[in-house]
Amino acid sequence: MAATPVRIDDPADPRIAGFVSIRERDLTGRDGLFIAEGTVVLRVLGQPAALVNGFAAESILLLENRLSGVADILASFPNTVPVYVASQAVFDAVAGFNMHRGVLALGRKPPLDRTASLMDRLPEKSLVLAGCGLSNHDNVGSIFRNAAAFGADAVFLDETSCDPLYRKAIRVSVGSVLSVPFSRGLAAQVMLERLAAEGFEIWGLSPRGAVSVSAIPATRRIALVLGTEGEGLPENILSSFRTARIPQRPGLDSLNVATASGIALYQIALAMGRVG
Amino acid sequence: MAATPVRIDDPADPRIAGFVSIRERDLTGRDGLFIAEGTVVLRVLGQPAALVNGFAAESILLLENRLSGVADILASFPNTVPVYVASQAVFDAVAGFNMHRGVLALGRKPPLDRTASLMDRLPEKSLVLAGCGLSNHDNVGSIFRNAAAFGADAVFLDETSCDPLYRKAIRVSVGSVLSVPFSRGLAAQVMLERLAAEGFEIWGLSPRGAVSVSAIPATRRIALVLGTEGEGLPENILSSFRTARIPQRPGLDSLNVATASGIALYQIALAMGRVG
Structure with missing residues (x-):
């Protein structure tokens, strides 16, 4: 009323x-x-x-x-x-x-640090996104929109990523920033290690990834890790976890990170039986 | 020099x-x-x-x-x-x-109407994009970037789509507007009928599409048709040609058209053996 x-x-x-x-x-x-x-x-x-x-x-x-x-x-x-x-x-x-x-x-907004409680309430079978250094509001909004479209359970953003509650990010996300649970604020490595400790297979998305995203096997819990446009994920993260790439033509600038997140999420959500 | x-x-x-x-x-x-x-x-x-x-x-x-x-x-x-x-x-x-x-x-720019000559010089095996009513410069730029990443041979835009040579579209495309051949200016239905006459299987991308994009069979020539954000492809086009959808969670706003084009192109390029 x-x-x-x-x-x-x-x-x-x-x-x-x-x-x-x-x-x-x-x-x-x-x-x-x-x-x-x-x-x-x-x-x-x-x-x-x-x-x-x-x-x-x-x-x-x-x-x-x-x-x-x-x-x-x-x-x-x-x-x-x-x-x-x-x-x-x-x-x-x-x-x-x-x-x-x-x-x-x-x-x-609710209080900012919800990382622990958010991890606690993730379902047994989970698909989450983790963002490291995502500083562009448009990209962050688009990533949330994709997370909602493919049924991701949460988004975790590191301390260097921008606040998804900026007006423009909310608008670009068509409101998904408000409906997809998220938390933000840990150092990237700490965030990913916590997810790994919670049973998540960590997959870093990179043009230099070891396998194609279509070869990511369905497991109980998957975290897809996205790096900043241009630089990509830092070396210490790429060397600490599994990595996947989106097959594309050589010699070009890699895909926009939001588009890449959509393709990888689509492929993983299909493998996990979340859409179909 | x-x-x-x-x-x-x-x-x-x-x-x-x-x-x-x-x-x-x-x-x-x-x-x-x-x-x-x-x-x-x-x-x-x-x-x-x-x-x-x-x-x-x-x-x-x-x-x-x-x-x-x-x-x-x-x-x-x-x-x-x-x-x-x-x-x-x-x-x-x-x-x-x-x-x-x-x-x-x-x-x-070269002279604007290159539709006929561009169709003539497409390779025997071709993957092209066709845009109908794509009026947002950001989206058009992103779509060209995806076209380049997945090796599309050309982009055809109807008369109601915006000019991809606007400054912002070129920038968002990271220059792909200049490297991926395109033409613009026909009515949508005429453009698609010409492509069909050139041996293209026409696939309209729509949340209401008949099959999943992962079920689009590899054929000699494929044209992926994209509609405007929000409205989508008009009914006369959806009813005249085959249609495919990107599986996603129900009850949400559909994916951004640029992200959707990336996912569909990725899937078709994989099927046609263009990337791997």
Whole structure:
């Protein structure tokens, strides 16, 4: 049951202070808050999966002419989440740019270090992604989208990877950042060793990988490890774990890391019988 | 043998007029010219494949401190292509923004309608992509990058798809737009019927496809057809040709079209023995 919408006529109204200049806020990630934009992401934020992952909406801000179109989505939020509506002029004055298509929500993150608890609640048979040095928001968003499409159980990001809760990463993920469990913050080697200790076969994806991704055998638990675009996975990781490659034409720049993650996940999910 | 670099001190120098305000020029595509930015793309522009496809450099503009780093790339251009160098201040005043990393080239397109001649020179065994309504420059660039990685022989784009020679599409493709032969401009149905008449098995990629992409049989000539993100391929195309899907979890937004093209191309290239 959604809250009754409240009209806002002053861009400086303190009730919508959290939406001011969200392009800058995007760069800060402070306060444990994040911005969800667009109807697809708002819908995910209102679903049980987001709640299980510890995400909660603080408030919703809509362009007045979008209100009727998102009524069914608003119904999935408790009535303790305020819904504000504003004219185009007020909306633009608040948000500071016009890329949001008139649908914004302010969300709150759960405490950051959930690595231990997330590992504890992974199912007996698991497929997870591990990212090392993934610094591009577009790529991280795309990787989460692929993780959701192929049923990965979680994403683990090392301390040098960017926060997937940046506005643009959430948008590119079509909300999957909120529905696929993740944690972030360990050193890469520590993260992978913990996964190995939990029974995961660790497979580093690299153009120099030892076997084709189509030769990765189905096992109980698999972690697919992705490195940063360009540099790829560091030598100490490639030499510590098994490695796989995506067969491609020689002499070219390797595939984009998001596309590579999609191909490898597709192949592993097929082998594990997760899609078909 | 590269031309001797010429120093430019005036942003209004007519010799570099083609580089003025390239962000706006990006939106116009007029004059049969295009902008190549960055060392990776410049390297591709200097290779024989780009020349075979009808692309030629008109001139090169470098930030002065980048000159020595690209000497080996410059050597691949004939000395009839002028090389200009400028200070940061002049460079920024010319290009109008600072995203180009100090390496720009102005290229010239071949005449646009090469559909007939491109079809004529495809090899007996061929794998091609056909795009219908691909309007996002990032996606089109990524699709060309995938086409190159998996050895596709050509890309055909319908009249409603965007020009892959937009600056951003070339950059995202890491230059593959210049090395993978393409043509653009026919109505989708006409384009696909011509490919069918040339002996291509036409496979439309769709979340509602009849078979899994892993079940596409290797044949002499295959055309993989991609639709626009969101809407997908129109009904008249899905009902006229064979269709394949990428198995994935139900109830989600389908994969990004560029990622989907990578997965399908990977699977088809494996089946056709093009990579391994």
